[in-house]
Amino acid sequence: MIDAQSYVRQIAEEARQAASKLAIAPGARRDAALLSAAEAIRSDADAIAAANQADVLAAKDAGLSAAMIDRLTLTDKRIEAMATALESIARQPDPVGKSIAAYYRPNGLRVEKRRVPLGVVAIIYESRPNVTADAAGLCIKSGNAVILRGGKEALQSNLAIARSLSKGLSQADLPDNVITMIDRTEHEIVPALAQAEGLIDLIIPRGGESLIRAVVQAATIPVIKHYAGNCHIYVHADADLTKAERIILNAKCQRPGVCNAVETLLIDAAIAEEFLPVIARKLIDAGVELRGCEKSCKIVPEMKPASQQDWFAEYLALILAVKVVNSLDEAIEHINTYGSHHTDAIITENISAADRFVSLVDSSSVMVNASTRFSDGGEYGLGAEVGISTDKLHARGPMGAEDLTTYKWIVTGNGHIRE
Amino acid sequence: MIDAQSYVRQIAEEARQAASKLAIAPGARRDAALLSAAEAIRSDADAIAAANQADVLAAKDAGLSAAMIDRLTLTDKRIEAMATALESIARQPDPVGKSIAAYYRPNGLRVEKRRVPLGVVAIIYESRPNVTADAAGLCIKSGNAVILRGGKEALQSNLAIARSLSKGLSQADLPDNVITMIDRTEHEIVPALAQAEGLIDLIIPRGGESLIRAVVQAATIPVIKHYAGNCHIYVHADADLTKAERIILNAKCQRPGVCNAVETLLIDAAIAEEFLPVIARKLIDAGVELRGCEKSCKIVPEMKPASQQDWFAEYLALILAVKVVNSLDEAIEHINTYGSHHTDAIITENISAADRFVSLVDSSSVMVNASTRFSDGGEYGLGAEVGISTDKLHARGPMGAEDLTTYKWIVTGNGHIRE
Numbered sequence: 001m002i003d004a005q006s007y008v009r010q011i012a013e014e015a016r017q018a019a020s021k022l023a024i025a026p027g028a029r030r031d032a033a034l035l036s037a038a039e040a041i042r043s044d045a046d047a048i049a050a051a052n053q054a055d056v057l058a059a060k061d062a063g064l065s066a067a068m069i070d071r072l073t074l075t076d077k078r079i080e081a082m083a084t085a086l087e088s089i090a091r092q093p094d095p096v097g098k099s100i101a102a103y104y105r106p107n108g109l110r111v112e113k114r115r116v117p118l119g120v121v122a123i124i125y126e127s128r129p130n131v132t133a134d135a136a137g138l139c140i141k142s143g144n145a146v147i148l149r150g151g152k153e154a155l156q157s158n159l160a161i162a163r164s165l166s167k168g169l170s171q172a173d174l175p176d177n178v179i180t181m182i183d184r185t186e187h188e189i190v191p192a193l194a195q196a197e198g199l200i201d202l203i204i205p206r207g208g209e210s211l212i213r214a215v216v217q218a219a220t221i222p223v224i225k226h227y228a229g230n231c232h233i234y235v236h237a238d239a240d241l242t243k244a245e246r247i248i249l250n251a252k253c254q255r256p257g258v259c260n261a262v263e264t265l266l267i268d269a270a271i272a273e274e275f276l277p278v279i280a281r282k283l284i285d286a287g288v289e290l291r292g293c294e295k296s297c298k299i300v301p302e303m304k305p306a307s308q309q310d311w312f313a314e315y316l317a318l319i320l321a322v323k324v325v326n327s328l329d330e331a332i333e334h335i336n337t338y339g340s341h342h343t344d345a346i347i348t349e350n351i352s353a354a355d356r357f358v359s360l361v362d363s364s365s366v367m368v369n370a371s372t373r374f375s376d377g378g379e380y381g382l383g384a385e386v387g388i389s390t391d392k393l394h395a396r397g398p399m400g401a402e403d404l405t406t407y408k409w410i411v412t413g414n415g416h417i418r419e
Numbered sequence: 420m421i422d423a424q425s426y427v428r429q430i431a432e433e434a435r436q437a438a439s440k441l442a443i444a445p446g447a448r449r450d451a452a453l454l455s456a457a458e459a460i461r462s463d464a465d466a467i468a469a470a471n472q473a474d475v476l477a478a479k480d481a482g483l484s485a486a487m488i489d490r491l492t493l494t495d496k497r498i499e500a501m502a503t504a505l506e507s508i509a510r511q512p513d514p515v516g517k518s519i520a521a522y523y524r525p526n527g528l529r530v531e532k533r534r535v536p537l538g539v540v541a542i543i544y545e546s547r548p549n550v551t552a553d554a555a556g557l558c559i560k561s562g563n564a565v566i567l568r569g570g571k572e573a574l575q576s577n578l579a580i581a582r583s584l585s586k587g588l589s590q591a592d593l594p595d596n597v598i599t600m601i602d603r604t605e606h607e608i609v610p611a612l613a614q615a616e617g618l619i620d621l622i623i624p625r626g627g628e629s630l631i632r633a634v635v636q637a638a639t640i641p642v643i644k645h646y647a648g649n650c651h652i653y654v655h656a657d658a659d660l661t662k663a664e665r666i667i668l669n670a671k672c673q674r675p676g677v678c679n680a681v682e683t684l685l686i687d688a689a690i691a692e693e694f695l696p697v698i699a700r701k702l703i704d705a706g707v708e709l710r711g712c713e714k715s716c717k718i719v720p721e722m723k724p725a726s727q728q729d730w731f732a733e734y735l736a737l738i739l740a741v742k743v744v745n746s747l748d749e750a751i752e753h754i755n756t757y758g759s760h761h762t763d764a765i766i767t768e769n770i771s772a773a774d775r776f777v778s779l780v781d782s783s784s785v786m787v788n789a790s791t792r793f794s795d796g797g798e799y800g801l802g803a804e805v806g807i808s809t810d811k812l813h814a815r816g817p818m819g820a821e822d823l824t825t826y827k828w829i830v831t832g833n834g835h836i837r838e
Contacts, residue, residue: 370835
């Protein structure tokens, strides 16, 4: 067996060749591949379910946690959802070839800034097999070859899904190497991917913070990532408290284990005495543990006192930090200091307060009177998402197909020279 | 004197505060600052010239090269050009607040993707003082605070220009710390800037390859850069040879020391016997040294034989590598293998050949029947440029004000929760 680095160079070179063929394929061919892949997933559903069953049994034998096993398990509904996501990606507008700008210069030179694929994208993820279909689908849509490295506990499921996706590619007469599912499980593969300069254009790690930090530290190629989602909801003095209550309960309890669940609640001092006892009661009844600042604990004595660490925490659990703030600006300051620049919300009926919050909170998504749970590629209408970026450069927030493109300046003259 | 790292943290924190004030200033205030700064540069022209004279005298005493001293010297014309560039930047459309997309989702949620400033940008450059005005101007336009670190041989000139720019800011009632010109010259400043995580959002090194590599290696914050400009012109079989001749001479001889000058000429075998003797004669007469492949040397025996290194070289001098290629695809392959993904041109009257070249050459700018020398922010109508990126992520090619922005997702509901 060749070493990890040589193996990665070899698959990346093959991916690169596939990418240059894909780059000149018209959008209709890429969409046809996505639609055929969706059909293949439906007709191969039994094979995918069987492969997944094998992964799940092995995971149970290995003693993986119930949450891990839930994420790994593909039900009929989840298999159908993969097919639906591919169809939804196919229906999106084609990002490739889109003109960002095109104009004549005074000297008659034609200048165009046109979207083109990045080339080869590597995606590293953990146990959720549906990421295989979503990520590969977005890469095909955007004209990129993709190298996928999923968690080893999901390998059989991922290989089965990749086989269905390959059928879609071959039916659209696109090269098989557009998708490479890595079937080697040694750890050395990850740094080798992150250091494939000149062969891989972008690496996207998805998963726990330690995986992401390892990729960032090893990487010599560009990485897009988000470390954590420490999301806030600020209830402003002029909030509609009925909306506030609905939104807070939804943002904390609907799916507490995900990055866009709320982790800190900021309540304006003007309404704290009135609103805090009400919302605290509902949250406690829903099984949420509250950790409050000094003022909050005075108003609701059942709260545990929060420590400095609580303001930084991404609990991913039914725990909520609570702080009373004296003003809109104190709320903004708190979010920009302790937050993770992911998703933060204000609840207010006051348009000036909403505008100031939107302008000054330095986060990838800023919500007004809506649950932080909406921060998601599907919810934003991107068809699916390849990840959520808390970086500011290139792509920020949920990333769809267009975020997997770059652009090229195309300048057309008629013998033009520079004077 | 405090150490470099503490100093950088202090100025970056002050810049950050200024940036948050600038972020909510309307575009008209930023444009007013640019126009006032242009006026201040004109009225302070004598002071700027005197400061520059001191720098130039010191540089001569230190024995700097004539080319270095030319780049350092500010003539009346060059001072006026700085003022004009600021006015040109002011006239550009405001990139801040521009909606990239805005739509309602089926559930009534309003989703907007809106351009916002990056925050604080650091720019490291060498001896050309006009970069001070261009870079600061583009940062003001895009709502960013900027930290400038020019070459120590240009320090007096840069400080004088920064004083004029500050007058513009204060006349528009914008904070002085929007521009910080670093007046400390020790080397430790550069890595300290490149590692100011959470305080500086982007660092742009401009200058020689060793400076850029040093920044990239030290950096823990995002870097946008270009290492080299190894630009190509390919003369296709169906080229108009009169255009080819004009363009090659311009791209090689008009200003050989810059990154968008041509370094390798590829000639299609179908026209090599006819065209190569003609263009070689003109280039040799213009003082250009030619280094050819085996076939080229057979056709024009005055050429030196090229080595493998020549295909990678950025000469920045009156030297040109010459190669005969058998096809369009061989030309594309050569450019993608040996080039620097900066700017490459095809000369052809054949529309299919032009399309294939544009699609498959993986460079930031691709030219058809125009000189590579046009690859420049001013020539593309960006008002000025903060640099040219050969990176693919975030910004590619000449970078103007819009490339110094990111975006934010703004989601507005009316009590929306996720089901």
